[in-house]
Structure formats: structure tokens, C-alpha cells
Amino acid sequence: MLSLLFSTFPVKRPLPVFNIFSLYHFAPCGYAGSSRFSSFAAVSLPAWRSKLRSSMSVSRVASSSLSTLDSEIGLAKKLWNKCRRESTFAMYTPFTVCLASGNLKVDSFRHYISQDVYFLKAFAQAYELAEEYADDDDEKFSIAELRRGILKELKMHYSFVQEWGTDSTAEITPNPATVRYTDFLLATTSGKVEGQKAPGKLATPFEKTKVAAYTLGAMTPCMRLYAFLGKEFQKCVHPNEESHPYLKWIETYSSENFQASALQTEELLDKLSVSLTGEELDIIERLYHQAMKLEIEFFNAQPLVQPVNVPLIKDPNFTKDQLMLFSDFDLTCTVLDSSAILAEIAIVTAPKSDQPQSETPMGRMSSADLRKTWEILSNQYVEEHEQCMERIMASGKAEKFKYELLEKALEQLAEFEKRANDRVIESEVLKGLNIEDIKRAGERLILQDGCTTFFQKLIQSDSIDLKVHILSYCWCGNLIRSAFSSAGLDMLSIHANELVFSDSVSTGEILKIMESPINKVQAFHSILKECEDKRNVRVYVGDSVGDLLCLLEADIGIVIGNSSSLRKISSHFGVSFVPLFSGLVMKQKECREGSPSTWNSRTGILYTVSSWAEIHAFILGW
Structure with missing residues (x-):
């Protein structure tokens, strides 16, 4: 668990203690006011927070509001960044995965092209x-x-119609999703914006420019999304794959010409929006x-008559299988690591140096001594951790993946982690923590953007047999339970270490349940053994070396974040990383009528994602 103190902390420099706890509105139990709390306001956290950050950093943080984003970024770019979740869901629709794979029927x-022709006419x-409303000649x-x-794009679509043998003179019947999108677009161009009064005569140049800006606000996401999809699909096409039936479509939207058109649209939106008020900019954001949501609905409305491997819960195999979802907690689900939180609770609630020993509860160290002890422990950990990694990497690089070889090597890490935890117990740095303080911190713990929503949607799904287990090195399972309970997720099974309490105050002892990669994978197998009566589709989500064995034992091991230590160890032992979307496209290429899903454990392949939105889109869909 001590490893989490030095792992991926999502800030560039140590934060003051006050800043950490202001995130939780933390007020220690049994302490009146904030005098003790404020005494640490100007004290930086121990230097160990940043010592391993450079080698194990991530950048996954909760999404920001539009007003807090970089003021130097244009409006269109800000809006696209805020809608990355929606762009991910659009990319992971069954239709787009089939299109990217080339096995779309x-x-x-043909149906998609006919719908897109109808839409593009409205777009034109x-x-x-918008051209009529623009006041400036350049605009x-x-x-x-x-x-x-x-x-020009319409002409390309007509060429598709001819190439695929469709009657170009036939009248197009738009489906409801297409109609909703075109109605929304044309209503916007007439100034009919939801929540706004219907416009009268557009008399002034400013009124006309405002409607032109609104129109571009509704059109720009389509251009940027198609440019994005074109580039993402292009990554999935092998350089020599000339037989891809939809290569022309991919080449069109990934081309420099189309990318330039998308950028030009964004620049125009920025220009038209310069003189708008904050309220009017909010309208453009809406x-x-x-428009992004309507794009997702448009793709989801395209009819498919073939097996598709996304979303996972709609796989026909789940009529008889059970989905077993496993996840790490610290820095997989959270923004802050739990060990840092527990350490800060200990320091903030510790007695002052000048407090008489007789008044010190449970013989606790002073806050100053506690901070020094943490620093000694952390420095020792960093040094020994580096030595352990060097010993593991000293063996020759594996020519191909062998699970047993990796498992044997990680036994060294397991022994090291156990010794580090023993030192934490012996030092009594976790002595004197009030359980209510821990629960309160857990309730206010910030989870990764999209994590809570995913778990909430997952447990609400009644279409599959589902079990969710959290496997964590966290020293205190109560912290995890409080974090999930505050989001209504009490039914998640938590497997973690536990602090030992006496009258609601920690004794400094840790009930050691899960300390190492070996412990985690043992727990993983024990849980599966309890469900042997059913075939399980096993998904594991993790971010560090501690998750590596479980990631490989799962049918689908998903890595979130970019821990360089995980990649170094994995690469040394023959493990490869593939972006999840690319992996899905490859699986879709193999998908045939009546064939089962081909996810298997111990393949030596792990799938990477940049956010929980990708996991959500893959497993649950929109």
C-alpha cells in the first residue's frame, strides 16, 4: 500500500495540506473550529509526493467548467474538449465499430449513406x-x-450510392433520429433556440450575426466529430489493407482537406462569437x-443485421454468462491516492509539539514528528522500490509473453511491499485516526470523471447477471466503502486492508489482506472460484504494476492512465498494449455469424483507455 504514496498523484507540485482538505471540507472529529487545521495551511506536503510522479504520472482529472478552461483556447476548442465524452460514445457505437472494421454489411x-445525404442537404x-446572416464579407x-x-461531400455520397448499386433517384425516407437532427439544425438557423423567445424580424446586423453564431455552434461539432472519427478509423487500417470496402470513406474524413474544413469551421465559430455575452455563449455551448448527442443517436439508429462486440453487455453470450467486473481503486477510480489522504488526516489531527504528553491521546506523536517519520518512511520506500525494480529488470528480456515468468518475478515486489507495510505499522504513523474522520474524507473523495456514472449505470442494468468487485491495497476499506456509498454504490464488494480500531480510534495496526500483486490475483481467483457454477466474462480495470497479474488473468484487461513503470515491467516480460478501440475493431473483423466472442485470458495483450468514458461506452454503450 505504501507504493500508493509515491504513485500517480495528479498535480505538478506538492499541494499545501489546506488545499488537500479543502477538497473534502474536512473538519476532524473532536476538534473545535479550524485552529489546528489552519496551523498546517502553509506547510507543503512531504517531498515524497513528487519523487516517483515523473515516472508514474497520469493526467486524468475531473472535467472543468467552460469558464475555468484555458482562456487562450478558442471557444470551439473548449467546447470540443468538454464534449470528449460524447465523441468517445460516438466512436464506440456498434455502427461505427463495424464501419471502421470493414465488415459492416x-x-x-447503403442505409447510412441515404440518411447522411438527407442530413447533408439540411447542412448545406x-x-x-448562415451566410445571409453574416455581416462581414470575410465571414x-x-x-x-x-x-x-x-x-462536394454530397457528390462523394452520390458516388457511393452509384458504387453500391442504390437507386439515386429514389426518395429518401429519413428515420426519426435523422429528422430530429435536421429539425434541430434548421430551427437553430431560424433563431428558434430552446429556452429563448421566438425571434421577430432580424433587423440589426448584431441580431443576424448572433443567429449565424448559433448556427455554427450547432454545425461545428459535426465537422469536428467526423474529422476525429476519420483519424481514429485511419489508425485501425493496416497500411497494405487495400481490400477495406469503406477505405474511401475513411480516407475522405481523415484527409488534410477535411481536417482543414473542420478547423475552418471552428475558427469561424470563434470569430462569430467574439462579441457575444456570457449568456449567449452558454446558449452556443448547449x-x-x-448536436453531439444527436450525432450519437444518429449513429445508434443505423440498422445492423450482424453480430457486434460492442456494447459488451449486449453480446448474445450474456444470456448465459455472468459479467464479473473487477477494478483497482487508488488512481484507477480516484483522483487522489488514499494513502496520501490517510497520512494527511494523521498529520492534521496529531497533537502539536508543545502539547503536554499527558494530554496526548493514545500516546500519539506530535504533528511535526509524524511528518518527519512519514518522510523517513517514504525516502526509504523510494530507494528500496528502485532497487527492487532494478532486480526484477535485471533478468533477460522475455522473447515472448510467459505469465509464470512474470508471476515469479513479481514475488520480489510482493516481499518488498510487505516489508514496507510492516514499517508503517511499527512506526505507528496511522495511530489515533478517528473512523468518522476517515468516513467523512471518503464521502468527499473525488473520483475520476465518469467513474461514478459508469458504476451507477452498470448496477442499474437489469439485462445481465453482474458482480462488481473492488480490489485495493488501500490501508482502510472504510474509506473506499464511504466513497462509493456516498454515490449510492453500497452493493460493490470491497476487498482491501483494514485499519484496526479501538473505540472508533485506530490503533496503528493494519489487518493485512491485500498488500501485493500476488495477494490481488489470489483474491481474484478466490472470487471466481465462488462462481464456478457459471461461465464468467471477466473484466479488470487497473493502472499500475500491482494490477498486472489480475489484468492478464482477466478476459479483458483494461489499463487506464499511463504508468511508465507498468509499461516497462510489462514490456520486459512480453506484455503488449493495444488501444481498446483498435482492439475492438480487430475483434470485430474476426466476428462472424454465430461465432462467440473471442476474449481470452493470459494472451499477453492489455487494452488501454484514456478515460472511464471509454470503459462506459465499451461495456454499456450510450
């Missing part, structure tokens, strides 16, 4: 109206140029977000 592609009409020219690009 021809009839489905919206550009035409009019830019909009006209973008409209010509859409007309329009942008609504």
Missing part, C-alpha cells in the same frame, strides 16, 4: 442561411466556402452539446 452502409441549407466568404465543401 453493405445494406447497412443551414450554411446558406460570408468563409461560410460560402464551407458550403461548397458540403456540396447547442454544441445537443
